[in-house]
Amino acid sequence: MAKNKHGGKKPEQVDDSFGSVLQVGPGFRLADLDPAATPGFSGKKKDAEKAMDAARDEIDDLQERLYAGGRDGDGPAILLVVQGMDTSGKGGVMRHVVGTVDPQGVRLHAFKAPSVEERRHPFLWRIRRELPPPGYIGVFDRSHYEDVLVVRVHDLVPPATWRRRYDQINSFERSANDRGIHLIKVMLHISSGEQKARLQERLDRPDKYWKFNPGDIDERERWDDYQQAYQAVFDKTSTEQNPWYAVPADHKWYARLAVQQLLLEELRGLDLHWPGPDFDVAEQQRRLAAT
Amino acid sequence: MAKNKHGGKKPEQVDDSFGSVLQVGPGFRLADLDPAATPGFSGKKKDAEKAMDAARDEIDDLQERLYAGGRDGDGPAILLVVQGMDTSGKGGVMRHVVGTVDPQGVRLHAFKAPSVEERRHPFLWRIRRELPPPGYIGVFDRSHYEDVLVVRVHDLVPPATWRRRYDQINSFERSANDRGIHLIKVMLHISSGEQKARLQERLDRPDKYWKFNPGDIDERERWDDYQQAYQAVFDKTSTEQNPWYAVPADHKWYARLAVQQLLLEELRGLDLHWPGPDFDVAEQQRRLAAT
Numbered sequence: 001m002a003k004n005k006h007g008g009k010k011p012e013q014v015d016d017s018f019g020s021v022l023q024v025g026p027g028f029r030l031a032d033l034d035p036a037a038t039p040g041f042s043g044k045k046k047d048a049e050k051a052m053d054a055a056r057d058e059i060d061d062l063q064e065r066l067y068a069g070g071r072d073g074d075g076p077a078i079l080l081v082v083q084g085m086d087t088s089g090k091g092g093v094m095r096h097v098v099g100t101v102d103p104q105g106v107r108l109h110a111f112k113a114p115s116v117e118e119r120r121h122p123f124l125w126r127i128r129r130e131l132p133p134p135g136y137i138g139v140f141d142r143s144h145y146e147d148v149l150v151v152r153v154h155d156l157v158p159p160a161t162w163r164r165r166y167d168q169i170n171s172f173e174r175s176a177n178d179r180g181i182h183l184i185k186v187m188l189h190i191s192s193g194e195q196k197a198r199l200q201e202r203l204d205r206p207d208k209y210w211k212f213n214p215g216d217i218d219e220r221e222r223w224d225d226y227q228q229a230y231q232a233v234f235d236k237t238s239t240e241q242n243p244w245y246a247v248p249a250d251h252k253w254y255a256r257l258a259v260q261q262l263l264l265e266e267l268r269g270l271d272l273h274w275p276g277p278d279f280d281v282a283e284q285q286r287r288l289a290a291t
Numbered sequence: 292m293a294k295n296k297h298g299g300k301k302p303e304q305v306d307d308s309f310g311s312v313l314q315v316g317p318g319f320r321l322a323d324l325d326p327a328a329t330p331g332f333s334g335k336k337k338d339a340e341k342a343m344d345a346a347r348d349e350i351d352d353l354q355e356r357l358y359a360g361g362r363d364g365d366g367p368a369i370l371l372v373v374q375g376m377d378t379s380g381k382g383g384v385m386r387h388v389v390g391t392v393d394p395q396g397v398r399l400h401a402f403k404a405p406s407v408e409e410r411r412h413p414f415l416w417r418i419r420r421e422l423p424p425p426g427y428i429g430v431f432d433r434s435h436y437e438d439v440l441v442v443r444v445h446d447l448v449p450p451a452t453w454r455r456r457y458d459q460i461n462s463f464e465r466s467a468n469d470r471g472i473h474l475i476k477v478m479l480h481i482s483s484g485e486q487k488a489r490l491q492e493r494l495d496r497p498d499k500y501w502k503f504n505p506g507d508i509d510e511r512e513r514w515d516d517y518q519q520a521y522q523a524v525f526d527k528t529s530t531e532q533n534p535w536y537a538v539p540a541d542h543k544w545y546a547r548l549a550v551q552q553l554l555l556e557e558l559r560g561l562d563l564h565w566p567g568p569d570f571d572v573a574e575q576q577r578r579l580a581a582t
Binding site for chain 2: 068071091094095098099100101102103104106108110141196199200203206207209210211212213214217220221274275276277279281284285287288291
């Protein structure tokens with residue numbers, strides 16, 4: 001644990017580390033997770049906002065150390081992978097969690113349906129190119145997991161192909177670890193009823209029309225298939241080294257706090273120090289004084 | 292001017308638009324601009340912070356409209372170009388101005404010394420690739436202007452080559468305008484004394500060592516050459532269509548406010564509206580209700 005001036009204090013309503021309560025372990029059933037729950041946090045919306053504000057300085061400090069450590073081309077990086085059904089709040093996490101981190105140290109990439117060129121390559125090709133360099137916090141809004149989610153639900157490749165991908169993903173992620181990349185894999189879990197309400201809002205408010213796509217309802221009709229596909233993702237790719245975190249997301253304020261705290265806990269665990277000078281400080285002070 | 296719910300109100304200490312007071316017009320002399328001045332603003336640090344906070348909701352709203360308008364592959368984009376001597380506060384602008392904008396709508400690129408591959412191409416090749424798509428706010432931390440600044444000061448190419456570049460830049464920027472890209476070109480202007488103090492701080496504080504490079508002092512020794520090269524940039528590339536803004540930057544709080552307000556004024560000028568639906572709203576409402 002990094003010992004910095006912030007001392008790693010938990011907000012008072014936080015009962016335990018978010019990592020330990022949200023981690024997907026053996027036997028985890030997505031169907032049993034209440035999307036309206038707030039595991040590990042006994043506060044309300046206002047408390048969550050205060051807790052998020054309170055964490056900002058520490059994240060700022062740790063992120064800058066991370067970035068500084070990457071300057072010479074090694075040192076660790078973080079990759080935050082965010083998955084979830086339409087309207088589950090991925091955009092809000094980008095805006096309200098990722099958006100509070102210094103943009104100079106962030107590499108955010110939103111994966112859309114693959115282009116013609118991307119489809120000519122193995123599915124991990126376009127993912128590998130977006131991995132964060134040392135010192136950066138990479139953020140994936142959707143990811144390689146779409147290749148075993150939408151692809152599986154819609155039979156976009158033969159079953160034998162997507163079945164192989166779970167192992168390929170595990171070994172890809174281990175190779176990312178070997179390069180110093182620490183993954184935080186987050187699934188925002190909403191209820192079907194909450195999704196309906198959020199889609200309804202996009203159809204009711206002219207300033208939200210642009211976020212709506214008739215295809216969202218097609219996907220909604222496959223709700224159960226997607227839940228099954230997510231369960232398979234958890235069963236096969238929540239490993240000890242690269243676990244998933246299942247975040248109840250019917251309360252946007254809880255999901256944002258949880259993702260922020262997962263990021264903070266990961267940063268703390270890196271034990272980040274300021275790099276020493278690679279020059280003679282006294283000599284440079286003399287040179288500067290002479291100008 | 293966009294008429295939105297925020298009404299485009301100026302903070303009270305803002306005397307006039309920042310664009311009009313900071314714009315580099317004919318006869319402008321950089322040497323005559325006081326780096327400690329706060330043109331157009333009669334407040335102090337605290338007032339500037341309040342003014343920045345007060346502008347955030349409006350920027351949020353306008354940025355989201357800009358982004359929404361880019362969804363169908365056309366619509367305008369913004370490109371904020373930030374130049375300035377070492378320690379002039381480019382990083383602070385990235386962190387405190389760009390960092391308050393939704394990261395999903397921002398494309399930030401820091402240009403370093405060109406790579407071997409980049410040097411094989413014309414100087415604008417790597418710049419063109421980073422132009423923002425419709426709907427985005429592109430941000431350049433350094434830019435194509437380095438090709439008539441550091442390159443000119445250090446004779447990295449023959450004089451005939453860099454002399455041609457001013458016209459090439461003007462025509463490149465006009466072609467970006469034709470693609471809907473609105474440029475905001477900002478030069479952060481610090482005094483030599485302020486730079487000395489900021490470099491000194493990097494040598495005094497172990498948490499700042501990583502920001503220091505002995506080369507910064509080499510560059511500092513060419514201070515006058517750089518000031519001349521910036522003057523030439525203003526003389527030749529501050530056009531009516533793509534003007535420069537010279538921002539006094541000895542007060543970090545002023546420079547950040549000024550850049551934020553320049554961005555806000557540009558966004559207001561785009562007269563941004565929410566795009567209409569490209570689907571039948573009533574039909575989609577019926578479909579959703581049936582799920």
